[in-house]
Amino acid sequence: MLIKSVSLFLTSGRRASAGIAARSRASGGAPDTAAPSAQAGGSAGKKKKSSKGQQRMGDEGKVSPRIVDMLKKRTHFSKLEIEALARVYRKLVANAANSPVGSSAVGSPAPAVIPTPTGTTTECCCGLDRVVFRELLHNTFDLVTEEVLMDRIFCAFDRYNDGVIRLEEWVCGLSVFLRGTTEERTAFCFLVYDLNNDGFLTRDEMFHLLRNCLIKHPGDEDPDEGVKDLVELALRKLDTDKDGKVSFDDFQSAVLQEPLLLEAFGQCLPAENACLTFISTLQG
Structure with missing residues (x-):
């Protein structure tokens, strides 16, 4: 092999x-x-x-x-x-x-x-x-x-x-x-999460990244609702300027305050x- x-x-x-x-x-x-x-x-x-x-x-x-x-x-x-x-x-x-x-x-x-x-x-x-x-x-x-x-x-x-x-x-x-360094790794993770390379993490991108993180139960009527709740929670944590999307500055500022947010959307x-x-x- x-x-x-x-x-x-x-x-x-x-x-x-x-x-x-x-x-x-x-x-x-x-x-x-x-x-x-x-x-x-x-x-x-x-x-x-x-x-x-x-x-x-x-x-x-x-x-x-x-x-x-x-x-x-x-x-x-x-x-x-x-x-x-x-x-x-x-x-x-x-x-x-x-x-x-x-x-x-x-x-x-x-x-x-x-x-x-x-x-x-x-x-x-x-x-x-x-x-x-x-x-x-x-x-x-x-x-x-x-x-x-x-x-x-x-x-x-x-x-x-x-x-x-x-x-x-x-x-x-x-x-x-x-x-x-923390700065280098933050830039790397942001680049990984920025699916369309436009410099921002949008709701759609965060939804796409998080939708496979939740365990779906057979009785759930709409499992995507839980993902949407996670996206809104992430925005509250990361979107410091409250413009509805996460810039690199937003992400870097949040990670400096809470390092666990570095891989908030998946291990990379x-x-x-x-x-x-x-x-x-x-x-x-």
């Missing part, structure tokens, strides 16, 4: 240490923070052309020093951790290409050299597609959530909006996943123990 072989790859370098929790908090560089906006989905798909000096990832999974340096500045990872994440990424992509669990990304590979908005490029026959990414979320990060949220988490990682997760997206996304971040386990494999 695809994820089983990757798990073996990860655990082969694992070593027990009482200092795992302390090491997991060590930051390798400055965070890459940005509040979600209405342009999060649309403009992300535009790729900036690189005029010269294309940087590529070698056949052995080594990343060029320029890309490592760029990722170190944009994430909370060290140089060695970025190189380890690149090896895991290459393993996932290679196994997916040889796996009977096919995907559109594997069937229709992207160009070999991928320009990115930062002006660098990465080389890969394809990226991580939705199928592989969902298996990773389930098996590595113990993330069990609704299908709509799984798809939105993928979209939050897929910053270039091209249907696969590239190396740069993989490292930056995991930086928030594993070591993100991994549990801490899963993060520590994954990080230990990078440091082993």
Whole structure:
């Protein structure tokens, strides 16, 4: 199985240490923070052309020093951790290409050299597609959530909006996943919940996210009424300016006052123990 072989790859370098929790908090560089906006989905798909000096990832999974340096500045990872994440990424992509669990990304590979908005490029026959990414979320990060949220988490990682997760997206996304600040995680969760990427959480979006959270009983005449009540309760908690929808500022303000509201519309971040386990494999 695809994820089983990757798990073996990860655990082969694992070593027990009482200092795992302390090491997991060590930051390798400055965070890459940005509040979600209405342009999060649309403009992300535009790729900036690189005029010269294309940087590529070698056949052995080594990343060029320029890309490592760029990722170190944009994430909370060290140089060695970025190189380890690149090896895991290459393993996932290679196994997916040889796996009977096919995907559109594997069937229709992207160009070999991928320009990115930062002006660098990465080389890969394809990226991580939705199928592989969902298996990773389930098996590595113990993330069990609704299908709509799984798809939105993928979209939050897929910053270039091209249907696969590239190396740069993989490292930056995991930086928030594993070591993100409160601000970064708040921005990530809001982006996941903002189903149409317009910068607001509306009643319809909240209803769609919450409708599968309630247990429906056979005797219920209209189970959706309970969902509507939850939506109104959420609005009272989150809509600080009382305009009938939740902006990022509304959401951020509510989360700062009550951190439990961070995942008010469903789990979209991994549990801490899963993060520590994954990080230990990078440091082993």
